[in-house]
Amino acid sequence: MRISIQACIDGQGASPPRVITIGCVERDAGVDPASGMGLFVREAHELLRQMQAIVLREQADEFVRVAAGCLACGRCLGIKDTKPLVYRTAYGKAILRSPRFYSCCSGCGFKSGDGDTISPLAHALRERSHPQWTWFQCRYASVMSYRLAQIYLRDAFPGGKALPTSSIKRNVGAIGQRLEREANQATGDAAHSFRRANRLPLTGPPLALQIDAGYIKTPPQADGKRWIPVVASKLVRSSRGRGYAHASALGLGRRQGMRQQAFLQSVGVDRQSPVTVLSDGGDDISHACKLPAATARVLDWFHIGMRFEQLLLSLRGLRGADAYTKDRLQRDVVAAKWLLWNGRKERCFAELEALRRETGWVGSHNALGRLIRYLRGCSALLVNYAGRRAAGLPISSAGAESVVDYLIGQRMKRNGHMRWTRAGANSLLQVRCAVLNGQDVRNFKRWYPPGKQFAPLPRAHLLS
Numbered sequence: 001m002r003i004s005i006q007a008c009i010d011g012q013g014a015s016p017p018r019v020i021t022i023g024c025v026e027r028d029a030g031v032d033p034a035s036g037m038g039l040f041v042r043e044a045h046e047l048l049r050q051m052q053a054i055v056l057r058e059q060a061d062e063f064v065r066v067a068a069g070c071l072a073c074g075r076c077l078g079i080k081d082t083k084p085l086v087y088r089t090a091y092g093k094a095i096l097r098s099p100r101f102y103s104c105c106s107g108c109g110f111k112s113g114d115g116d117t118i119s120p121l122a123h124a125l126r127e128r129s130h131p132q133w134t135w136f137q138c139r140y141a142s143v144m145s146y147r148l149a150q151i152y153l154r155d156a157f158p159g160g161k162a163l164p165t166s167s168i169k170r171n172v173g174a175i176g177q178r179l180e181r182e183a184n185q186a187t188g189d190a191a192h193s194f195r196r197a198n199r200l201p202l203t204g205p206p207l208a209l210q211i212d213a214g215y216i217k218t219p220p221q222a223d224g225k226r227w228i229p230v231v232a233s234k235l236v237r238s239s240r241g242r243g244y245a246h247a248s249a250l251g252l253g254r255r256q257g258m259r260q261q262a263f264l265q266s267v268g269v270d271r272q273s274p275v276t277v278l279s280d281g282g283d284d285i286s287h288a289c290k291l292p293a294a295t296a297r298v299l300d301w302f303h304i305g306m307r308f309e310q311l312l313l314s315l316r317g318l319r320g321a322d323a324y325t326k327d328r329l330q331r332d333v334v335a336a337k338w339l340l341w342n343g344r345k346e347r348c349f350a351e352l353e354a355l356r357r358e359t360g361w362v363g364s365h366n367a368l369g370r371l372i373r374y375l376r377g378c379s380a381l382l383v384n385y386a387g388r389r390a391a392g393l394p395i396s397s398a399g400a401e402s403v404v405d406y407l408i409g410q411r412m413k414r415n416g417h418m419r420w421t422r423a424g425a426n427s428l429l430q431v432r433c434a435v436l437n438g439q440d441v442r443n444f445k446r447w448y449p450p451g452k453q454f455a456p457l458p459r460a461h462l463l464s
């Protein structure tokens with residue numbers, strides 16, 4: 001059996017339609033159908049690649065035909081030379097003909113461009129990659145390593161065969177920088193909207209914003225630092241249950257607070273909504289926690305719970321205690337945790353101090369000492385968690401997982417082997433957040449509106 005696949009290109013005006021053979025599918029009648037019927041991935045990729053090459057070539061030629069006319073009289077401009085233009089898509093790359101025309105019309109003398117020559121295709125296609133192809137790279141590189149994304153794209157798309165990891169990195173970096181520029185702009189706008197004169201009163205139910213700092217390994221820098229701090233935050237809107245993430249690796253400075261505010265506005269939060277900031281109480285995020293709409297700061301129950309868990313784990317290995325004593329001590333720890341949960345922090349501290357005497361753990365170089373020091377240090381941020389929960393107020397992010405692990409740990413740590421530059425890490429974080437927030441498609445549609453009509457730049461000459 002032999003099926004040949006052809007493309008029929010309808011003729012322009014008087015020219016007849018053209019038929020181009022794309023490929024053929026041959027099957028041996030004796031082959032067991034169980035070994036796979038229909039197209040194999042390799043065949044499908046090859047057919048798609050051929051089809052894409054035809055579509056690209058025809059589309060580019062037609063565009064040049066339309067765009068190469070004199071803007072005044074419509075007569076075809078004189079051609080100077082033709083250069084190859086490489087365009088990459090998910091269905092393979094194509095080398096397109098990009099002719100250069102003399103911008104001065106030989107008929108009416110009108111100049112259709114600023115320079116002596118114009119290259120309509122090269123001018124219109126400033127990015128030599130299909131937006132959807134760039135989007136795929138961003139999407140996968142944001143949830144897996146560049147190497148894994150390259151393997152996946154290579155297997156899934158004909159265009160992935162000629163896509164090195166370095167290209168993915170470069171494309172993701174460019175999109176990340178674009179998002180960073182937009183975030184910077186939004187931060188400036190937020191600062192403007194919260195100036196004293198523009199400020200509006202805060203009303204409505206408070207939103208919960210979990211803010212945390214994470215650290216990413218970097219190659220040794222000039223100042224000897226080996227880690228880049230990242231401010232990560234997560235907003236969970238209880239009404240829809242959907243989480244939104246934000247991260248920035250550009251320092252821990254004052255601007256972080258306004259940046260958090262800009263992030264909230266970018267995901268549709270009204271600037272009048274009050275915000276409850278949940279954090280681990282660390283100093284590194286003190287600026288980020290001071291966003292203008294923040295009305296309360298609460299020590300995140302997730303972090304408290306985690307530290308109690310660490311203490312319970314250490315108690316299991318307590319030397320010189322029998323199983324019965326260990327069990328009793330663990331029950332005391334759980335009791336102390338519930339005291340804290342119910343807002344009775346002084347009684348909780350008393351319980352923990354009593355545990356010190358029982359275990360003989362003094363100082364702060366043990367799990368108990370660390371817990372006591374942590375809770376006392378953040379004492380002002382401790383609230384009645386049971387009361388808040390009962391009132392429907394947030395005590396932690398709904399997912400209850402650390403925002404740092406969610407944003408950074410799962411993509412940027414990987415057994416501690418990954419090293420990042422500040423710019424590279426920040427770009428990837430912007431792309432990752434956009435994908436996790438489900439905003440990546442919307443961004444690309446905003447940047448590259450589908451079906452948008454092409455307007456040649458020199459048309460301004462005619463209008464003025």
Ligand SMILES: [Zn+2]
Pocket residue numbers: 070071072073074075105106107108109110
């Ligand atoms: Zn002309």
